[in-house]
Amino acid sequence: xxxxxxxxxxxxHKTFHTNNGSIVVLDNxxxxxxxxxxxxxxxxSGAGKSTLVRCMNLLEKPTSGSVIxxxxxxxxxxxxxxxxxxxxxxxxxQGYNLLMQRxxxxxxxxxxxxxxxxxxxxxxxxxxxxETVGLADKEKAYPAQLSGGQKQRVAIARALATNPKVxxxxxxxxxxxxxxxxxxxxxxxxxxxxxxxTIVVITHEMKVIERICNRxxxxxxxxxxxxxxxxxxxxxxxxxxxxxxxxxRSENIEKFTGNGKLLRLVFDGSSADRPIIxxxxxKCGTLVNIAFADTKNIHGKIYGQMLLQLPxxxxxxxxxxxxxxxxxISYQEEA
Amino acid sequence: MTIGDLMKLTAEGxxxxxxxxxxxxxxxxxxxMPIGLILTVTDKDGIKPNPLVNGIIGFIVNVLxxxxxxxxxxxxxxxxxxxxxxxxxxxxxxxxxxxxxxxxIARMVESSVKEVDRGVIEASLSMGASPFQIVYKVLLPEAxxxxxxxxxxxxxxxxxxxxxxGVVGGGGLGDIAIRYGYHRKQTDIMIVMVVVLVAIVQVxxxxxxxxxxxxxxxxx
Numbered sequence: 001x002x003x004x005x006x007x008x009x010x011x012x013h014k015t016f017h018t019n020n021g022s023i024v025v026l027d028n029x030x031x032x033x034x035x036x037x038x039x040x041x042x043x044x045s046g047a048g049k050s051t052l053v054r055c056m057n058l059l060e061k062p063t064s065g066s067v068i069x070x071x072x073x074x075x076x077x078x079x080x081x082x083x084x085x086x087x088x089x090x091x092x093x094q095g096y097n098l099l100m101q102r103x104x105x106x107x108x109x110x111x112x113x114x115x116x117x118x119x120x121x122x123x124x125x126x127x128x129x130x131e132t133v134g135l136a137d138k139e140k141a142y143p144a145q146l147s148g149g150q151k152q153r154v155a156i157a158r159a160l161a162t163n164p165k166v167x168x169x170x171x172x173x174x175x176x177x178x179x180x181x182x183x184x185x186x187x188x189x190x191x192x193x194x195x196x197x198t199i200v201v202i203t204h205e206m207k208v209i210e211r212i213c214n215r216x217x218x219x220x221x222x223x224x225x226x227x228x229x230x231x232x233x234x235x236x237x238x239x240x241x242x243x244x245x246x247x248x249r250s251e252n253i254e255k256f257t258g259n260g261k262l263l264r265l266v267f268d269g270s271s272a273d274r275p276i277i278x279x280x281x282x283k284c285g286t287l288v289n290i291a292f293a294d295t296k297n298i299h300g301k302i303y304g305q306m307l308l309q310l311p312x313x314x315x316x317x318x319x320x321x322x323x324x325x326x327x328x329i330s331y332q333e334e335a
Numbered sequence: 336m337t338i339g340d341l342m343k344l345t346a347e348g349x350x351x352x353x354x355x356x357x358x359x360x361x362x363x364x365x366x367x368m369p370i371g372l373i374l375t376v377t378d379k380d381g382i383k384p385n386p387l388v389n390g391i392i393g394f395i396v397n398v399l400x401x402x403x404x405x406x407x408x409x410x411x412x413x414x415x416x417x418x419x420x421x422x423x424x425x426x427x428x429x430x431x432x433x434x435x436x437x438x439x440i441a442r443m444v445e446s447s448v449k450e451v452d453r454g455v456i457e458a459s460l461s462m463g464a465s466p467f468q469i470v471y472k473v474l475l476p477e478a479x480x481x482x483x484x485x486x487x488x489x490x491x492x493x494x495x496x497x498x499x500x501g502v503v504g505g506g507g508l509g510d511i512a513i514r515y516g517y518h519r520k521q522t523d524i525m526i527v528m529v530v531v532l533v534a535i536v537q538v539x540x541x542x543x544x545x546x547x548x549x550x551x552x553x554x555x
Contacts, residue, residue, distance in 0.1 A: 057461055086463035097458035101476050101552045111462040113472065142552040155458075162462070 005068075006166060006198045007033040007056060012065035014051055025051045027222040029065070033215075035165075038192050038199045040213035040230070042245060045204060047219045053168050053202045057089045058082060070165055087115050090159030090197075094171040096151040098143040104130060104154045105139035111161045122161075129157035133187060149180035156187065160197070167191075167199045173208060185211045206245055210234075210296055218242045234296075234303045235268040260309045261317070262291065262334035265324070269301035277306070280323050286316035307334070341524065344511060345531060351425045352507035352535070355497040359429050360490045363436035370396065370437065371444025372470055378449075382456065382466045396438040404435050404496050408503055428497060428505035436493050443489055447481035448474045480551035487543020491536045498532065508532050 014026040025048045033039045043049045054060040055067055058074050067074045069089060077085060098107050108126035109119075117125070130136055133153040143151055152172060159167055169188070173181040189212045192199050201208060209216050209230060217227040220241030226233060237243045281287060288308045295304030310317050324331050336344075374392060377385040402410070408431045412422045415430040451474050459473050475482070498509020508528045516525020548554065 059457060059461055080465075083463040083465060086461060089461070091458065091461040093454060093458060095452075095454050097452070097454040099455060099473065099477060100452075101479060101550075103552075110459075110472070114459070114462050114464045114468055144553045168461075 003032070004035045005032040006035040006070055007031070007200070008066075008068040009052075009056070010066045010068065012052075012055060012067065013063045014048075014055060014060065015063045024222055026055070026062075029224055031217055031224065031227065033198060033200060036192070036196050036198055037214040038189070038201060038212050040201045040203065040209040040216040041219055042203055042206065042209055042216060043219035043241070044245070048222045049202045049204075049219050050170055052219065053170050053200060056166075056168055056200065057086055057091060059091075087111070087162045088164050089166045089168060090162070090164035091168045092152070092155050092159050092170065092172045094174050096143070096148075096155045098151055098154055098158070100143050102142070103139065104135060104141050104143070104146065107143070107154055108157045108161055111158060115162055125161060126157070129160055130154070132160075132191075133157045147180075148176050149184060152176065152180075152184055153187070156184075156191070160191070160195070165198060167197050169199060169201045171202055171204070173203070173205070181208070182211070188212055218245065231269060231301070260289070260312055263308045263310055263320075264332050264334055265306045265308065266330045266332075267295055267302050267304050267306070268330065269303050276327060276329065277308075280320060280327075284316065284319040284323055286311050286313070286319065288320070336521075336524070341527065344524075345508075345527060348506070348508040348511045348528060349531060349535075352494065352497055352509070352532070355425050355428050355432060355500065355505070355507055356490060356494045359432035359436060359493050359497070360486075362429065363433045363440050363489075363493070364486070366433065367437040367440025368444050370441035372448065372474070374441060374445045375448045375474070376466060376470065380453075382460070382469055392441075396441050399434065399438040400442070402435075404431070405499055405502065407431050407435050408499065412503075423504040425500075425506035428500035428503075428507075432493055432496055432500075435496060436489065439492065440485075440489055443485040444482065447478045447485050450481055451477045480547045480553075483547040483550060484543060487540050487547070490543070491539050494532070494536060494539070 009029055009031040012026055012029040013024070016023045016025055029052060031039075031041075041049050041052060051060055055062050056069070058067065062075060066076075069085065072085060074082060074085060099110060102110065105123065105126050108129050109122045112122035112125060113119075127136070127139065130139055133156050135150060135153050135157070138146065138150060138154075143154070146154065155172075167188075173184055176184060185208060188199055188201075191197060192212075199212075201213060203209065213230050215228065216230050216233050218225045218233065218239060218241050220239070225239035225241040226237070233242055234246065237246050277288070277290065288310060290306060291309050292307040293304070295302055295306070297303075310320065321331070370392060374389060374396070375381055376383050377389040377392075379386065379389075381389075399407075408428075411431045411434055414434075415422050415427050418430055419427045421427050455477060456469060456473060459469050464472070497505070497507055498512070500507060501510030501513040504510075508531055512525045512528035512532075515521040516528070
């Protein structure tokens with residue numbers, strides 16, 4: 001059976017024309033997002049990820065290519081058909097974009113007003129949604145009276161008001177502190193499970209992808225470099241862009257090591273959760289320096305990497321390498 | 336002139352000035368506000384860009400705004416006669432005042448509405464709002480504090496324009512100030528009229544500021 005895709009982006013190109021000539025922002029993008037999944041799109045700023053998500057509801061008109069949402073090609077719709085279709089695609093923004101002159105409750109009512117829902121019905125629905133996002137007591141508050149996290153919760157409730165099939169999230173945690181980010185991500189995951197709404201997350205933060213996404217696309221300089229499950233991409237990043245995003249923090253620390261050779265160990269989720277380095281040191285009878293370590297727990301498996309500084313004695317080095325081989329831990333020597 | 340006469344004269348001028356100011360402001364808003372909204376919507380960064388419409392309306396607005404009021408006052412006399420039946424008196428002054436103020440209001444409204452955060456408009460578009468819904472559910476309510484402040488500035492500007500009406504036999508405090516102060520050299524009467532005008536402007540501006548602040552939910 002064919003996979004059930006809710007969003008299909010096909011051969012998408014987007015070129016911006018400026019006074020200094022044309023800039024290709026998206027080049028031959030092909031992405032298929034499955035119904036009910038949380039799909040991440042990660043890239044550094046300027047990679048084109050925001051433009052890509054804005055093409056998914058045609059806030060940005062593609063130069064060529066098609067965007068098919070739930071079987072309908074958005075690029076072929078008339079303006080009024082597109083408006084109706086947009087009511088089933090919720091969107092949340094980094095800057096919240098709430099109506100500053102409306103209360104939290106009236107903000108959530110807003111998309112319902114647009115859709116022509118009766119006021120009383122809209123209010124009931126909006127109250128339920130504010131309760132869902134944990135802001136039942138703030139319905140009369142104006143956005144100026146709410147914290148960043150609370151504003152983003154109102155924005156989430158608002159995006160959910162018309163029971164959308166898809167929720168597009170454009171850098172929604174980038175302006176929030178780590179604790180608030182965690183609670184917003186937990187809320188999204190919860191909504192995905194409870195309501196079955198497909199979520200597309202745009203971010204430049206790996207931790208957002210780790211925390212909630214099923215699959216991830218890596219975008220770099222207008223191209224999709226890699227698409228796969230989060231496990232796959234974290235285990236075997238094929239592209240330079242992926243490795244850069246994954247290992248970004250380690251690159252600076254290498255400089256701080258001394259003379260011996262460096263060995264990069266890669267934990268791919270298959271090695272057991274036991275003190276491998278300590279065992280290695282005991283069994284090989286030689287000491288190593290841990291120059292850097294960064295491991296993550298993703299869906300209960302250990303991923304990450306560690307940079308060891310090896311002893312200068314080649315015999316000891318061989319013992320270490322054969323131990324790692326026997327434990328099936330992949331490694332590579334660093335220059 | 337006795338104090339009683341002066342009081343009566345002032346009261347008469349005061350009433351006429353307020354009449355001209357408020358009727359002109361209200362009528363000018365009826366014309367200027369939609370024009371300002373059209374200018375915003377059809378702007379190249381607007382929700383329905385239309386360079387032709389924007390260019391034509393923008394040009395007309397600029398032309399009307401660059402004609403000095405004193406000249407406009409005389410130039411539109413045929414129109415005034417056609418509408419009011421006369422070119423003398425307070426009602427006759429309303430016509431040139433509206434013609435002068437409407438383009439001014441259009442620009443005031445345009446600048447207020449353009450302050451509305453682009454992101455909020457984008458969010459509304461993402462929810463499937465039509466251009467009309469965006470205008471009356473997003474642009475106008477979100478720009479309300481700024482629009483009210485603009486209205487206070489506009490009203491006081493129209494008030495000061497109305498004082499020029501005296502030149503062509505209009506009414507109001509300005510008319511009295513010119514007739515008595517300039518033509519009859521009764522400086523004291525002119526000063527009284529100017530003081531009353533200053534007082535009206537102060538009160539209108541303060542009221543406008545207060546209403547605008549009261550209506551701004553961005554203030555905690």
